[in-house]
Amino acid sequence: MFLDFGFKQKCFYTQYFLRNQNCFVPTSEIIAVEETELNKKQRNIGKWQKMAKPHAFTVYYVKKARNHRWRCSDVTFWCVDEHLCNQWIQALKELLEMQSKPKQLLVYINPYGGKRQGKSIYEQKVAPLFSLASISTDVVITEHANHAKDNLFEVNINKYDGVVCVGGDGMFSEVMHGLIGRMQKDSGIDQNNPKAPLVQCNIRIGIIPAGSTDCICYSTVGISDPVTSALHIIVGDCQPLDVSSVHHNNTFLKYSVSLLGYGFYGDILKDSEKKRWMGPMRYDYSGLKTFLSHHYYEGTISFQPAKHTVGSPQDKDSCRTGCYICKKSEQQLSQQYKECGLKHEEDEEEWKVIKGKFLAINAVNMSCACPRSPKGLSPAAHLADGSADLILVRKCSRFDFLRYLVRHTNQDDQFDFSFVDVYRVKSFQFTSKLSEDNESNVTDIGKKRFGQFCRDHPACCCNIASSTWNCDGETLDSSAIQVRVHCQFVKLFARGIEENSKDEAAYSQSSIEQLL
Ligand SMILES: CCCCCCCCCCCCC/C=C/[C@@H](O)[C@H](CO)NC(=O)CCCCCCCCCCCCCCC
Numbered sequence: 001m002f003l004d005f006g007f008k009q010k011c012f013y014t015q016y017f018l019r020n021q022n023c024f025v026p027t028s029e030i031i032a033v034e035e036t037e038l039n040k041k042q043r044n045i046g047k048w049q050k051m052a053k054p055h056a057f058t059v060y061y062v063k064k065a066r067n068h069r070w071r072c073s074d075v076t077f078w079c080v081d082e083h084l085c086n087q088w089i090q091a092l093k094e095l096l097e098m099q100s101k102p103k104q105l106l107v108y109i110n111p112y113g114g115k116r117q118g119k120s121i122y123e124q125k126v127a128p129l130f131s132l133a134s135i136s137t138d139v140v141i142t143e144h145a146n147h148a149k150d151n152l153f154e155v156n157i158n159k160y161d162g163v164v165c166v167g168g169d170g171m172f173s174e175v176m177h178g179l180i181g182r183m184q185k186d187s188g189i190d191q192n193n194p195k196a197p198l199v200q201c202n203i204r205i206g207i208i209p210a211g212s213t214d215c216i217c218y219s220t221v222g223i224s225d226p227v228t229s230a231l232h233i234i235v236g237d238c239q240p241l242d243v244s245s246v247h248h249n250n251t252f253l254k255y256s257v258s259l260l261g262y263g264f265y266g267d268i269l270k271d272s273e274k275k276r277w278m279g280p281m282r283y284d285y286s287g288l289k290t291f292l293s294h295h296y297y298e299g300t301i302s303f304q305p306a307k308h309t310v311g312s313p314q315d316k317d318s319c320r321t322g323c324y325i326c327k328k329s330e331q332q333l334s335q336q337y338k339e340c341g342l343k344h345e346e347d348e349e350e351w352k353v354i355k356g357k358f359l360a361i362n363a364v365n366m367s368c369a370c371p372r373s374p375k376g377l378s379p380a381a382h383l384a385d386g387s388a389d390l391i392l393v394r395k396c397s398r399f400d401f402l403r404y405l406v407r408h409t410n411q412d413d414q415f416d417f418s419f420v421d422v423y424r425v426k427s428f429q430f431t432s433k434l435s436e437d438n439e440s441n442v443t444d445i446g447k448k449r450f451g452q453f454c455r456d457h458p459a460c461c462c463n464i465a466s467s468t469w470n471c472d473g474e475t476l477d478s479s480a481i482q483v484r485v486h487c488q489f490v491k492l493f494a495r496g497i498e499e500n501s502k503d504e505a506a507y508s509q510s511s512i513e514q515l516l
Pocket residue numbers: 168169170212213214215258259265268269283284287288291368370372373377402405406408409470471472473474
């Protein structure tokens with residue numbers, strides 16, 4: 001057996017050879033190092049039998065499995081020299097100290113999210129790993145909606161290296177609103193002002209997936225798996241995320257990181273809220289119902305294209321760990337901000353205006369990949385490029401809409417349809433035809449009392465006047481909204497989706513060969 005430290009491509013690694021197997025572990029992916037007490041049975045194995053008093057230590061580290069799944073593995077090193085053994089333990093512990101791994105976390109568990117397994121997932125799969133990594137936790141099991149959000153306005157936040165939410169996208173949203181809101185309150189910033197220079201939130205958020213969609217976790221880690229997410233928290237990963245602020249006139253409504261959806265996804269959400277008892281299945285039930293109802297909505301959408309980024313929604317490459325496009329876009333935006341300030345950027349850049357009848361309007365800050373749709377609503381969207389992809393699905397036949405939906409589940413291009421347009425934007429506004437009509441003709445009592453009846457389907461008499469916005473799984477009260485993307489506004493304990501593990505294996509093998 002052989003243990004060595006090295007330095008390669010900007011990362012420390014620990015390398016060991018065991019039973020003719022080479023293993024290569026970046027020190028940033030070591031979970032814990034512990035002195036190991038050898039029992040009598042172990043001492044009597046093989047060559048250690050001859051040792052008077054063997055000493056040992058165990059290294060716990062991240063082992064990468066298929067499909068971006070991480071597991072905790074361990075290896076025990078034995079030697080006769082107690083001093084040498086202690087030196088190794090000391091050196092490894094010092095290396096771990098140097099990294100930005102969290103020591104103290106605040107954990108919120110939603111016991112009712114997803115399949116209602118949040119508490120047991122945390123206790124059985126996550127808490128033992130946190131304790132192995134010597135992370136102390138304060139755990140709050142939420143008793144009602146907004147418990148976590150309200151609590152974040154009261155706690156001594158500086159005491160923690162991060163906040164963890166155990167639940168789904170809705171639970172993440174609560175924690176994010178609590179943290180961002182708290183930051184603005186402490187800095188005296190008025191969130192109702194759509195142009196206010198918001199204060200960034202530097203405390204990292206960890207997501208242990210236990211929800212129904214878990215889209216944010218899946219799109220930032222590559223899998224929805226509690227153990228994998230716990231390990232990303234333990235090693236102290238950091239992934240910035242774009243956040244959209246949503247206003248109605250001068251009133252702040254919500255922040256969004258994944259989907260802002262009007263029409264199809266708004267209607268699914270509204271219907272599914274009444275069926276929460278069904279668990280994650282409620283989305284399939286309401287999805288089928290909404291698909292069959294085939295409602296479309298008239299309105300006007302105006303947007304400012306995201307000129308600062310070099311990427312396009314039709315790119316073949318997706319956002320991956322250490323993404324070049326995200327880095328470049330962030331540099332470009334901060335350069336622009338230094339030169340001209342926000343005012344210039346907002347006021348002087350062009351707005352495009354599109355009027356139409358839409359089955360769905362989806363604005364996504366990230367791909368929105370999830371187990372239902374592994375490549376997501378916009379496969380080439382970036383996690384941290386300061387832009388959102390605005391997808392407009394115009395009125396089309398049911399059959400065409402089905403073809404469009406099916407492409408979310410296979411490798412075909414979901415934007416390659418004449419009725420689908422996609423734009424990369426940094427801000428947008430929407431008003432529904434009904435609210436425009438109401439504003440211009442407030443005396444039309446018939447319209448106000450009964451809404452606007454479906455002119456194209458007189459037989460069904462369905463009221464299709466307006467839909468609602470689905471904002472990361474929550475319904476917004478206004479259909480007229482103004483949205484602005486804030487580049488890299490919050491940080492997650494994640495690293496984005498890593499390139500194929502096949503490439504990593506090739507890299508580690510060749511680097512070991514060079515060392516020999
Ligand atoms: C034929 C199969 C087509 C399947 C198409 C699947 C597309 C799935 C795309 C999922 C996108 C998720 C975006 C993330 C949104 C989250 O911020 C939010 C909070 O968690 N989740 C939802 O709003 C929950 C959204 C849940 C959406 C479920 C959609 C199910 C559609 C079913 C349509 C059935 C048509 C069948 C016709 C025979």
